[in-house]
Amino acid sequence: IQKKRISYEEKKEKIYHPIGKKLIEIALKKKTNLIFSADLIYSKKILELVNLIGDKICGLKLHVDIISDFSFSFINFLKKISLKKKFLLFEDRKFCDVGTTNYLQLHHGIHKISSWADVITVHVLAGSKSIENLNIPSNIGLITISEMSSYGRLSDDNYIRKALNISLKNSKVIGTVAQRKVDNRLLLFTPGIHFSDSIKNYKGNSYIHPNQAFIKKNCDFIIVGKAIYQSDNPKIVAENYRKAGWIAYENSF
Ligand code: 5BU
Numbered sequence: 001i002q003k004k005r006i007s008y009e010e011k012k013e014k015i016y017h018p019i020g021k022k023l024i025e026i027a028l029k030k031k032t033n034l035i036f037s038a039d040l041i042y043s044k045k046i047l048e049l050v051n052l053i054g055d056k057i058c059g060l061k062l063h064v065d066i067i068s069d070f071s072f073s074f075i076n077f078l079k080k081i082s083l084k085k086k087f088l089l090f091e092d093r094k095f096c097d098v099g100t101t102n103y104l105q106l107h108h109g110i111h112k113i114s115s116w117a118d119v120i121t122v123h124v125l126a127g128s129k130s131i132e133n134l135n136i137p138s139n140i141g142l143i144t145i146s147e148m149s150s151y152g153r154l155s156d157d158n159y160i161r162k163a164l165n166i167s168l169k170n171s172k173v174i175g176t177v178a179q180r181k182v183d184n185r186l187l188l189f190t191p192g193i194h195f196s197d198s199i200k201n202y203k204g205n206s207y208i209h210p211n212q213a214f215i216k217k218n219c220d221f222i223i224v225g226k227a228i229y230q231s232d233n234p235k236i237v238a239e240n241y242r243k244a245g246w247i248a249y250e251n252s253f
Contacts, residue, residue: 030058037191047074118140119140120140144163191225
């Protein structure tokens, strides 16, 4: 496994999936590796924030099943903003069932995730087959979860190695979540990001500074939620995370 830090330009050559390539292109163009996790329960609040900080992010991550007033007009608004401001829509659904159920949850139900998401997250706990035959269009990429950011996570080295292998072998996978360096053919996404040292452990999740994510773990994209949406000035704070993430990337070689 080759783990030496490579640039976004070099990584773009190694990632064959069009959505992986597109995400890198957006990152380079907007000079941002920041994905905003909008874990809010009202669509209006999400749209307000996205209008405010859409210029600073390369991705918007949702948990669509927490939105109390979910509607397709909300999705249409989001889609429009995402095209205008150039960022991708991530649905952090963490599919974790057998393949046939994953398929149904992805394409059906109220949220019809496959009709609007650019990127979706999946666990591979049920094995490699559970994320094959999902019948996803070529313009949706998968992110596997190899190792979560939480304290007490159950994944051991053996599980993580197998999860990474499954990720490498599935052509729909653009990258993974892990708390360590991974093969350069995968994009590495890092949640659990915060500037403050005092929030290292918050309600069972662990947090690191963007510098640690890029320099120690060779992360490619940081995912930031409450540090931004709970702040007094999301616009300024988002810009601070964008800048910190970009500088950390540049300093990580
Ligand atoms: P936070 O507010 O910055 O803590 O939000 C982190 C988001 O990332 C939240 O939506 C989690 O569900 C998500 N997350 C995580 O925290 N850790 C993980 O390992 C994975 C996802 Br995978």
